[in-house]
Amino acid sequence: MEIKGRIMSSLKYTQQSELYSRISVIAVLAIIIAMTCNDSIAAGVTRTLSTASLAAGEVLEVTLTIDVDPQHTTYGVDDSYPVGWAIESFCSESPYGHVILVATTGASDTTCTYQLRAPGIPGIYYFSGTYNFGEGDDQIIDGDNTVVVTADTTIPPSVLGTIPLNDITNIIPPDEIRVIFNKEMNRSVTESAWSITPEVEGTLRWENNILIYEPSNALSLGTEYTVRISATAQDTSGKLLDGNINGVSEGSPSDDYIFRFRIMDKPDEARVRRYFNKPIVRYDEALEVLLVIDLPVGVRYYIIEDNRPLYPSSRGWTVLAGEANSIGVIKLVELFTLPGTHYYRYTVKPPESNGVYKFSGHYILDYFLDSGDIGGQSEVIVVGAPEIGDLSVSMTYNPSEVLINSNLIYTITVTNNGPGTANGVAMTFNMNQAGNVINMEPSQGSCAYLDGIVTCYLDTLESGETATISIIARPNMEGSIRSTASVTSEMIDTITDNNTVTQPITVYPVFKANKAVTAPVIDGDLSEYEGVDAVTLSPLSGGNTVTVRTL
Incomplete structure (x- = not known):
């Protein structure tokens, strides 16, 4: 409108x-x-x-x-x-x-x-x-x-009313205090009759028959003030104040006019509080946010800004119902609201990313009379969203020169490069029928060996975490063999080229030769044998048979 x-x-x-x-x-x-x-x-x-x-x-x-x-x-x-x-x-x-x-x-x-x-x-x-x-x-x-x-010149002056009203409580600190007389008053004499307790510095001025007091500083929260106009106040004709309005000027203390008011206390909790309709919300559900606004008597307006989380802005929270600007702020501006409790609701859709999100906000009541952070609830948990990230696998082996039917140790490393959390991480290892696995040891989770394939269930890897698997195998084929490791998880993987690694390995045969040995055999000695280029003596305690291999 x-x-x-x-x-x-x-x-x-x-x-x-x-x-x-x-x-x-x-x-x-x-x-x-x-x-x-x-x-x-x-x-x-x-x-x-x-x-x-x-x-x-x-x-x-x-x-x-x-x-x-x-x-x-x-x-x-x-x-x-x-x-x-x-x-x-x-x-x-x-x-x-x-x-x-x-x-x-x-x-x-x-x-x-x-x-x-x-x-x-x-x-x-x-x-x-x-x-x-x-x-x-x-x-x-x-x-x-x-x-x-x-005009009625026969009656003495009296007070028609005050602002704030007499005996009112829980009010905002007024900018001014007004005493309304029924007649034109002798201003200097009436100003001398004015007092306020506790004492507050300020200035007096007049608007016709209204005496106005403007405090120099804001009145204190949680304080009761008493204003007294003593019976020495008089109108322009010299009649003294009729404070008790009985038609007769009787002097102090009977005709002293007294009124009181109490400034609101500083609230124990924020006057604006936020509540969610559920503490845990699925990524594909709507979250309803309720703002509870408690206003004391006399508040003329309020401003509230509630900021929904941004994670990042391209995948942030979306306002489904409620007024918001482009950066995700719910902003309320209300004028002349009545005292009491008010409610405002808005609805947002969470991002497609699991985690704990924190709302933040601020409020101002009536020229910074009261201001602060929005209280109540601030954190909500988003669940059910598929994680997004990059899972990779790498593989090394030892020793560098492998003999057939000898132990070969594979070290497989699975890494979550983030940013999402990888749940249900599984690694499979296959020697492609080129050997047998005799032992498996993961850094977390468990492994099983069936039909020539090792499957390791590694549970969860947070962003930046790794898991390693040590596999001992014995190759049963000579020549070049290829072993493969692959990794999967429930996370949506943005880079699939690093989900599988293949490791080629050359497996060497074992030779036997007979030769009389006249001297003790020492591990690592090299000797020349007919039909081979070079040999490495296997550990022997003595005897005349050595096992050799081609270097």
Whole structure:
């Protein structure tokens, strides 16, 4: 809606100026209602004043009558009463200067009656207000909209009302404290009668018959403040303050006017908390995220930014429902929200990669009145996604010169080059019927030998880990033989050329020759024999038979 765009574009300005004077309350209500309502046409809202004229300091009764057609289910009403009037009673807790009524479901005909005390300055005062049934432009409240206040010079000055209200608790630290008198006051004398406990540095100023105190620093959280206007305060005609409003100036302490208010405590936990509908989610399922927002009395707006994890951005979390920008931030900006607990839900799809993911976020309440990291839950586990990575196998053998029917040791190394985790790793080794395996020893898992093939089950290899298998075999063929090792796993392998390795080996025959030996035979001696180039004497303790092989 066009009105929503105006609200959002006004936010930057309102962060530097008075938010109340720049944003239409009913516009925000219309946005909220429009998201939940059916198409409807407003039946009407009418304002009725109990009198058209009253004296300064008297009470005016205002009645709002809301007529709802049967098909209507929602409405929003904002009635604005004149500046300087003090609220005596209201049918809906609202910001100063407004009476706000909201029905998001099951709307029906209703009336709202509230009372105001007239200011001390005579004149004509005007009411204004709008309503909206969820669609279209705001409509003007019909009925009475003006009232005349007449002067009453016979009564002493008194206090019509205060901001904050007397005895209110759990409020945000106000930017200013207002005392509304029923008459024009002697300003210097009344300022001298002002005090606040605990003492707070600040300045006093006036707007007509309203005394305004502006603290130099923010009032302290968790503190109760007491404001006193002593009975020495007087109006411009010299009449002393009637603090207890009994029509007679009686002096201190009976006519001292006292009111109290308590600033909200610093919360034990974050005012904005995040919860997941499940702590473990499959990669192909949706995850629902709930933001719980606790607002104290008087908060005018909040900003929340919740960041979904990025892993990396090309394979990150996807927002399925909820407002997010291109870098994965859920950003909420709400104006003139009522106190209490509010909820916001959004839905995301996990990436196709298993692991533990952490959400992060931050919130700001009302000009940094309260700010901090989003509390509640932050970590969610993604499971079920196929791992992606590179598994490789390599093979060496020993000794370098192999005799038929002699021991030949293969060392096979399986490596997970990452980035994924390889589960269900298996290695197979085959001598292609060129020998027999007599022993197998893996660094992890187990091995089996069947029908000339060695199969080793190596379980899991994390990224960067290796496993080795030592195989002792005896070749039974002379000449060139080829042994093959292959590796597989449940991981999606992005490079398959290194999953198999083939090792060629030359196997030499064994020769026997007889010759009389006249001297002791020493291991490693070389001698010449008929029909061969050279021989290596095998270990003998003595005798006349040696085994030779061709070098």
